[in-house]
Amino acid sequence: EIVMTQSPDTLSVSPGERATLSCRASQSVSSNLAWYQQKPGQAPWLLIYGASTRATGIPARFSGSGSGTEFTLTISSLQSEDFAVYFCQQYNNWPLTFGGGTKVEIK
Amino acid sequence: QVQLQESGPGLVKPSQTLSLTCTVSGASISNGDYYWSWIRQPAGKGLEWIGRVYSSGSTNYNPSLESRVTISMDTSKKQFSLTLGSVTAADTAVYYCARLGSLRGTTYFDSWGQGTLVTVSS
Numbered sequence: 001e002i003v004m005t006q007s008p009d010t011l012s013v014s015p016g017e018r019a020t021l022s023c024r025a026s027q028s029v030s031s032n033l034a035w036y037q038q039k040p041g042q043a044p045w046l047l048i049y050g051a052s053t054r055a056t057g058i059p060a061r062f063s064g065s066g067s068g069t070e071f072t073l074t075i076s077s078l079q080s081e082d083f084a085v086y087f088c089q090q091y092n093n094w095p096l097t098f099g100g101g102t103k104v105e106i107k
Numbered sequence: 108q109v110q111l112q113e114s115g116p117g118l119v120k121p122s123q124t125l126s127l128t129c130t131v132s133g134a135s136i137s138n139g140d141y142y143w144s145w146i147r148q149p150a151g152k153g154l155e156w157i158g159r160v161y162s163s164g165s166t167n168y169n170p171s172l173e174s175r176v177t178i179s180m181d182t183s184k185k186q187f188s189l190t191l192g193s194v195t196a197a198d199t200a201v202y203y204c205a206r207l208g209s210l211r212g213t214t215y216f217d218s219w220g221q222g223t224l225v226t227v228s229s
């Protein structure tokens with residue numbers, strides 16, 4: 001199976017600052033990568049698919065990039081509602097696999 | 108707008124079988140553009156894909172759980188179900204049902220249920 005590794009585990013950022021999250025695949029997943037946001041007590045929410053396409057209703061401050069094995073999620077100017085855990089997921093191969101998550105916390 | 112809702116026992120004894128149902132509203136479960144899937148998340152940990160079912164009844168499971176898992180669908184009730192046998196404490200988690208694209212390049216989860224906590228304990 002493809003192993004997804006996210007870094008860092010925790011990112012401390014001040015409101016209004018930029019956050020950059022990384023996701024690495026153990027083998028190429030092409031652009032078949034999605035990003036999700038999860039807040040405490042809630043289900044994950046789709047942010048990005050196809051490595052760089054924002055899902056419906058997702059603000060433009062969220063952007064995704066990368067292909068192959070290296071991917072990045074950037075939040076350009078953190079808002080209070082953006083403090084959460086973010087997961088990447090590859091869908092190039094079965095079984096579908098997720099990264100371990102990056103927690104974005106208030107600095 | 109599609110909505111998914113998990114239901115089932117919140118407590119299961121070790122060695123017994125965990126059974127959950129997901130009821131879908133706002134979308135046709137027979138739509139060939141989608142798979143219907145289960146994912147779980149132990150407290151404070153990451154997400155693990157369990158498996159998926161298609162409208163034809165075909166299934167695909169995570170090899171790590173395949174020997175213990177069955178996912179089935181009842182289109183007349185707009186439901187799909189998960190059974191996980193021989194459970195242990197390691198199966199304690201929040202279980203989510205979700206919709207998964209079935210077309211090439213769409214196999215991400217675009218809708219999720221709220222999740223249900225299942226605890227394995229005697």
